[in-house]
Amino acid sequence: MYNNTFGNIFRLTSFGESHGKAIGGVIDGFPAGISIDEDFIQHELDRRRPGQSALTTARKEADKVEFLSGIYEGVSTGCPIGFVIWNTNQHSNDYDNMKDVFRPSHADYTYTQKYGVRDHRGGGRSSARETIARVVGGALAKLALKQLGVTVTAFTSQVGIYKLDKDYTHYDLSVAEENPVRCPDPEMAKQMGDYIYNIKGEGDTVGGVISCVVKGCPIGLGQPVFGKLHAALGNAMLSINAAKGFEYGQGFGSMNLKGSQQNDLFYNDNGHIALRTNRSGGIQGGISNGEDIYFRVAFKPVATVLMEQPTVDVNGRETVLQARGRHDACVLPRAVPIVEAMTAMTLLDYYLLDRASRLF
Amino acid sequence: MYNNTFGNIFRLTSFGESHGKAIGGVIDGFPAGISIDEDFIQHELDRRRPGQSALTTARKEADKVEFLSGIYEGVSTGCPIGFVIWNTNQHSNDYDNMKDVFRPSHADYTYTQKYGVRDHRGGGRSSARETIARVVGGALAKLALKQLGVTVTAFTSQVGIYKLDKDYTHYDLSVAEENPVRCPDPEMAKQMGDYIYNIKGEGDTVGGVISCVVKGCPIGLGQPVFGKLHAALGNAMLSINAAKGFEYGQGFGSMNLKGSQQNDLFYNDNGHIALRTNRSGGIQGGISNGEDIYFRVAFKPVATVLMEQPTVDVNGRETVLQARGRHDACVLPRAVPIVEAMTAMTLLDYYLLDRASRLF
Amino acid sequence: MYNNTFGNIFRLTSFGESHGKAIGGVIDGFPAGISIDEDFIQHELDRRRPGQSALTTARKEADKVEFLSGIYEGVSTGCPIGFVIWNTNQHSNDYDNMKDVFRPSHADYTYTQKYGVRDHRGGGRSSARETIARVVGGALAKLALKQLGVTVTAFTSQVGIYKLDKDYTHYDLSVAEENPVRCPDPEMAKQMGDYIYNIKGEGDTVGGVISCVVKGCPIGLGQPVFGKLHAALGNAMLSINAAKGFEYGQGFGSMNLKGSQQNDLFYNDNGHIALRTNRSGGIQGGISNGEDIYFRVAFKPVATVLMEQPTVDVNGRETVLQARGRHDACVLPRAVPIVEAMTAMTLLDYYLLDRASRLF
């Protein structure tokens, strides 16, 4: 569950650099007998793909996934699923002037220090292009979760200072996919979109928050004490490029409320144990309680701005960097499917872990 | 790195329930040849211990650690370090009325659903008493980190609505240990302390935020892409009882600032590569860059309030719960050493992982 | 699954040196709801205990296990099971003359080289006394396997040149526990016993082979390709002190037979698929096929002989070692329960892994 492998039982091992031959991976521990809907998987990749709207980078990447194993006659076999997505539209020359220069707030400096060598083209392994493999893994996980009745829905809830109310139940989440920002409030979506468009015109970038809601999660997922479900989700979210924070349930908010005001009270709802509120965010003691799981992920502005920035090269010489390349002014819209993918993989993994905790 | 084992190379496996015979654990992968300063370890446990001040629970727990293996003539041998802390002051009768009742916003319901059986006494395994084992592991990790010149300092930065400025460099952190709240601003510490005291008088509880700063971290710690250093820290923090959120660097804040305003710029400082700012929080691309690492952890109010609360029992019958037992009105002061312990263990583990990534 | 932790889902983490305070461990991932028969567990420890007969070491070790957590009212709770066995009869002075001397064919030299420090007393961590923790873990695993109808039976099949026929079906295995050698052929048991007794008189030692048979194993256990069931069993057996070899099914034998002579043929046995022979040893392609699993483990003679041996000390000075202490002339009889324990833990772990490979 470190380096390039994610998960315990369901495990995605990914590989590939931004401007290498391909992005790809191996999914191990995927249950046998699941129908693999390749159209759905490609649809998920299309949601992440650049060039979907005027808001995102102008790069044209087909990002077609090719499965190499583990699927026979359209059904998973229980064997590892290898896959590749060929890199086809890389403009490596755009990065020639960065070969020996450290971009501010990027991974250039730390990769160089850690490994001694670095593939600088397009950010190499530190590029968010790596998340393609996550979306493939997440799409497969969603196909399995569907059989369990679990749905995962993420959406943009803040861009710069434009933000939704924190209570997701105030919105019709199904609306989010209808606008390029992926925000469930159409009016706010428009404001956010205009703001991103303006920022993009300045050559600058902006951050924000993605929220995610899980419905239908079985009770009992979570491996206390070090594998609490929300700790696993936090780990998954913080592994996404540019993520700076994670909170679930009441999170950093409601500090003005006391314990007696925040506790979720049980009652008997026609013979079933139910909860009057869900401030806990669907997880108690690290274990899902059957309520909606919801959490928020903070993303910083993309570090690559299209304006001159002072910096240094590998020899410490001061220089000025003028980034080229085709970049997003705001990653939020395209990060929504990535948040969903990481959530879906975590849940499937934890579902399988929970199965392993019982004899029958 | 799930269930009851924390870490990859340096690994703590813990056991024990609140009212069982003992809390304990095994530390594996601890380097050989480290002098084990048992007084220091006990001092760390004393920082976590209840009954330190009028602000915390009145429980009297000696919490003396007994090492059973892995240390010979005061030095670590590279063999697993087993240890126990005997439970001696448990008032299990205080919990008799909770045996079949689910406490609101506690783990009672989810443990029962997941495992079918439950040791209800004192919260059983879900009790924060489990964190004793973490403090032992963290103290050992600190002894190793000391040889690397790394220090870890946590402090209370918010209690209810009382909060410090987010910029930790505004404070003299060494002052924090001088007051029972563990807040580095003496004036604010007093206000926070008074507030907790009043809340305690009401039988109610309050949450807050703990901040943590790491100084002297070597460059290069972090295992991209799924083992980013901040993802590991987030995972570690979110595994602590009552934690609801984690953010590092600019986190959820600064959303009004654009990329060009937030990037950390490199310059040449007398022949060394240096950074003008540290908004990234000491980690770039998931790898430490040598700057201070800093992050914040949100804690909800303790769920156990000493007032009547409606709830249900295991059969779904509605009832009213009047908690007894001796509880903290605010966990923040005692959670400070736990945050440090989890940080120290993560850093030592990641230091050893980084060593393993090189041939020489 | 390395260092001091064994298993993937069911995991034993052990600690303790021969002459330290205690041997112990933590068992994580044990299913909830299993009745813990402590008498049975103690009985398994008694089978391993020294001093059972004139054949084994004269050391008197009570080896009483004390459970510290994870069991409530006699039933497993799904929480980690911590346990200790106190060391009470250690004669550390017996080892004073070995403090700086490397015993031939022991771990003294390699531990010193690897770790720089060493607890020399009684072999420290490299002592077979560590296997006590395995027997506790194995006894718990047996309790769970019993509910699945799986039995594990090991026995001594060779001591020096005295050996049974390789085909275990020629013997009534239930007889093995009736003699101190744990050999199911009473006549051979007597010869083996006499031989060990004579060797012991000479101050010398002897090796042999332990065989093991698993009955009732469910079909489907095994995690290809790197987690084949027999690879896991081989790993488990080779982790036992003094083990030098492992073979299952036809193993190293039958090299004079061709493929057509060795294949196990399927037939229809009254509507069920059955096998005419079981040369494969109950595992095909790394996955159990429902037939008996059987394998053999080679053990070298104990390295500690009670005669003078030339050797060197930590400074490379040549010297002569005259071992004292109380040692077994042949570990086979006492290793039988250890082989069973490692087998039981492997099977339970693989059963739980197999559960995790399915959605329903």
Place this chain on the structure above:
Amino acid sequence: MYNNTFGNIFRLTSFGESHGKAIGGVIDGFPAGISIDEDFIQHELDRRRPGQSALTTARKEADKVEFLSGIYEGVSTGCPIGFVIWNTNQHSNDYDNMKDVFRPSHADYTYTQKYGVRDHRGGGRSSARETIARVVGGALAKLALKQLGVTVTAFTSQVGIYKLDKDYTHYDLSVAEENPVRCPDPEMAKQMGDYIYNIKGEGDTVGGVISCVVKGCPIGLGQPVFGKLHAALGNAMLSINAAKGFEYGQGFGSMNLKGSQQNDLFYNDNGHIALRTNRSGGIQGGISNGEDIYFRVAFKPVATVLMEQPTVDVNGRETVLQARGRHDACVLPRAVPIVEAMTAMTLLDYYLLDRASRLF
């Protein structure tokens, strides 16, 4: 270290079925800065490739490896190394008659029982074609080990009843690669070759033993107690298709010798601690001692014989199977590079683990 991932720090995750699109994998944890000699890697694959001589299967497989990531300008970057080997010469029709039939002593039955579905073509995932990925991983490991001065040499030491003396020092191992059997005794190689040729003519198969010798292994590799070096090697070897046994050092032999006759005695060799004999096989207490490591692996005859065999189909109906396809009469010669590959990966992994066990 189970399912389709091998190793702890250095980790190979493989994928691919015999008649799927490709075999491939991801190598994670490979140190940065190693020059990747692709000719050497291809040479290793060629040693495994079918069609090398009249002794092996007539299948023509190019088995050219294509690297997709982790290598930049000929040097490893520390990022995961993805690779594929395209399947190009598959005759899937040869397997049409086996679609619903269980081949004796194959994995057909157990895969079907475990997963419910099965890609029957060429044995699917259970085919030894999967070992291509291991040879790629092993070749990379050898490139790293070369920098440490470690060499790994395997050879055929037994085919049917034709066998070498167990003492490998009696042979010039460099001769082994000069004959198609890969046996270091030219005369014995000829007899073995003639025997295999005759067996092949009968449509039958034969098993044997491969021996392996590691020279130059650093002292200190091994992670006691459950990660003993020989246990890891045994696990690695037993994961190879058709392997039935593993022994190292004196193994199953020398049972007629007592402890006093088998111990390896230390002496002072011109100021260095040295050993007079190496019956232990270079490993003591699970840790390498600097002497040659040597072990033997037993392989059963290939299960696919080209003669009629009675069997059953998936519905339990009895039938007769006449295998087609192009198969090896003896896997030993082609398994030699696979044994070396698994050994090299294990050693590199354990070298990196050992690095992680020290602070400096």
